[in-house]
Amino acid sequence: xxxxxxxxxxxxxxxxxxxxxxxxxxxxxxxxxxxxxxxxxxxxxxxxxxxxxxxxxxxxxxxxxxxxxxxxxxxxxxxx
Numbered sequence: 001x002x003x004x005x006x007x008x009x010x011x012x013x014x015x016x017x018x019x020x021x022x023x024x025x026x027x028x029x030x031x032x033x034x035x036x037x038x039x040x041x042x043x044x045x046x047x048x049x050x051x052x053x054x055x056x057x058x059x060x061x062x063x064x065x066x067x068x069x070x071x072x073x074x075x076x077x078x079x080x
Contacts, residue, residue, distance in 0.1 A: 005048040013041055024068075032069035039065065 023031035
């Protein structure tokens with residue numbers, strides 16, 4: 001299982017990141033929720049591969065994506 005996570009999850013993470021970026025560019029309201037789900041998967045990969053240097057980035061993106069989600073949900077009339 002660890003082998004699969006370490007070696008195949010990066011492809012899934014890349015695809016989700018690209019998808020989330022496209023959603024955000026199109027002002028889709030679910031973009032940041034997709035990003036938050038992706039950060040959970042990133043955390044799984046970080047812990048599995050002991051890639052501790054990515055922890056600060058993961059924490060920062062949790063905060064940014066949550067902030068963006070709540071801001072868009074509250075005040076973005078153009079967001080779909």
